[in-house]
Amino acid sequence: MSDETSTGTGTPAGPQPEPLRFFGTTWVEHDGGYTGRRIAVAAGSLAAAVAACLVLRFAYQGLAIADVGTPVTVLVVVMFAVCSALAFRHTSDAFTKRPDPDRQASLRGLLAIGFVGSLLAYCFRSLTEAPGEKLHREEYEAAKKQYARRTARRAGNPSKKSRRP
Numbered sequence: 001m002s003d004e005t006s007t008g009t010g011t012p013a014g015p016q017p018e019p020l021r022f023f024g025t026t027w028v029e030h031d032g033g034y035t036g037r038r039i040a041v042a043a044g045s046l047a048a049a050v051a052a053c054l055v056l057r058f059a060y061q062g063l064a065i066a067d068v069g070t071p072v073t074v075l076v077v078v079m080f081a082v083c084s085a086l087a088f089r090h091t092s093d094a095f096t097k098r099p100d101p102d103r104q105a106s107l108r109g110l111l112a113i114g115f116v117g118s119l120l121a122y123c124f125r126s127l128t129e130a131p132g133e134k135l136h137r138e139e140y141e142a143a144k145k146q147y148a149r150r151t152a153r154r155a156g157n158p159s160k161k162s163r164r165p
Contacts, residue, residue, distance in 0.1 A: 017140050020132055022041050027133045049120050052115060084116045088117030092124075096135055
């Protein structure tokens, strides 16, 4: 029985690739409509970012109608710009290394305010690869190598080994 054979449960032996959102495991072999999915994800996240900018424009117009004053208006615009920039950076970094769960929890509010930056990061990453593909591919390849090393050491049933006189 080789390493690629089934374990009897219908799944191949060895490590399994982790599915990505919107892509499943098509990122492994770039099959099953992978390119179409990348295009759709890029277009969808860009459309969502444009829609979000329109909503933010309505909010800005609401501030102008309410006549809250220039300092408040500038503060709100700067807040959304800074939060979007930080969310873009955090999201793009999360595609190359696993984020710290505690830090992720503490940044949840900032990421919610800067959602436009996260959407744009998702869009730009989708133009080159599935978001998170590089990280998952590195982890999957490392797991396959480790599995191959572990199984290569096992030469069969040691009780059936021939004894040397």
